[in-house]
Amino acid sequence: MEFISKRKILNSEEQNRLAHWLLANSNNGRCNDRAQKEAASMFGIGRRTVRRFWSKTKEKIQSGAPVIFSSSRKGVIHKDRMQVDVEKVKSLSILERSTIRKMAVKLGVSKSLLGNWIKRKELRPHTNAIKPLLTDVNKIARMKYCLSNVVYDATMARPQFSADGQELFDGKIGIFPFTTVIPAIKEKWPKSAGIKHIIIQQDNARPHFNKDDPDFIVAANSDGFKIDLVCQPANSPDLNVNDLGFFRAIQSLQDDKMATTVEGLVQNVVTSFQELSSVTLNNVFLTLQGCLTEIMQAKGSNDYKIPHLNKARLLRLRMLPECIQVDEELLKDSLQHVLQFEKDVGTSYDIGALMVHFGFN
Incomplete structure (x- = not known):
């Protein structure tokens, strides 16, 4: 099979270089075949193109015009x-x-x-993107939260897939009052999961459950489960999976459904929750991990852009990571930064294991 190369089109800079090269290698207004052949090889064009260019160059010289070319190709x-x-x-x-x-x-x-x-x-x-105003205390609490998640990320209830991409657990426990959350978690938690240490995260709204409630403690530490309750840092919706992307994904689905009553709206939300794919939910958890890294790099600030990880492309290539690796130097710098402040800030987030690992104790 004969290979036919595409004709190269010279830009303005290349055209001017070619014209001046031909002039430099000409003699008494003549450019011999050997020079033209060398120019064709040097610029990756045909000898006919070189001859045509040489003719244009001579025309400019004879008319007294400067030898300057500009490409007529504008895209x-x-x-x-x-x-x-x-x-x-x-x-x-x-x-x-x-x-x-x-x-x-x-x-x-x-x-x-x-x-x-x-x-x-x-x-x-x-x-x-209206971001909450953060105090220094907020920023330190956010960094401690991020550092604690380096340790506890595996306990988060995110979807689980087999090695060949088959869904093992969709990560969706359900939508219901908090009092029924623990029984639902125990019912839906995959039997194949060896880890039964689960952390339930809630925001700092007052109506939420108290982690010291006796009934909660009994229910959370039975049937082989160990369930802890933590609150996200104040003014930090970017550290909540629901606010970060889960609610937005549900809203984009339920907006297409018509509702004329409150009951209809609630049903639309529940239906949209059920329709949401586990792949989308898994992507939100990966985005959260990216945000944790960005927050540590920003010293607890929310002045950063949510990272785009090309998750769809990586999933097609079967290269989507289960978790995002964090540079050790970033962890050390973050620990050194938080230890400069009062120790009673963000005490609910356990970073003791990291401190021991890096020799800060």
Whole structure:
């Protein structure tokens, strides 16, 4: 089979270099075949192109014009490129424009095309990331929380998959009052899981359960389970799996369902929870791990961008990690930083094992 190479198109800089090279290797206004052959090999073009360029160069010299070339190629223009239907976009409701995936479905286009429109600034995305104001105490508590999760990450209730990608546990216990959480966890927890040490995380809202409640302690330490209850750091929705992405994923599903009553809305939320894939939930847990690393690098601040890990591509390649590795130097620096402050800050987060490991005791 004969190999046919594509014709190379020189940019402005290459054209000017070629013209000056030909002039430098010419003699009395003539550029011999040997020089033209060498130029064709040097610039990766055909000898016919070199001859044509030499003719243009001589024409400029004879007319007294400077030997300067500029490429006429301004980029490929696709006449069949699909354009944004502005009127159709305007007709979409706010909910229908809330995510790229949903908007692409409503417009009848692919997500990649919609992403290209945004890149070409034919559409302008809008996000409203209002972040809580953090005190120094908040920042230290956040760092201690991140460090404690380096130890306890394996106990989080995230989906579990076999080596060939088969789902073993979807990670979804259910939606119900807190009083029924522990029985539901024990019922749904996979029998194959050797670890039964579970940490339930809740925010700092007052209606939540007290970890010192006698009934909770009895229920949490029976049937071979050891269940602890911790609160996330104050002003830290980015350290809560639900706030970080789980609720957003559910909302994008339930927004497509019509509800005219409170009962209907509740049912839509429950249905959307059931429809949410374990892959999406697992991705949220990985994103949380990425946020833990970013927070430690930012010394507890929330002034960082949520990391994008290309999870979809890694999943297709079967290279999606179970957990994100943390650099030891970052852990040491974080421990040194938190130890500069009062020891009574963030005492509910156990970092003793890390301190012993790195010799801080």
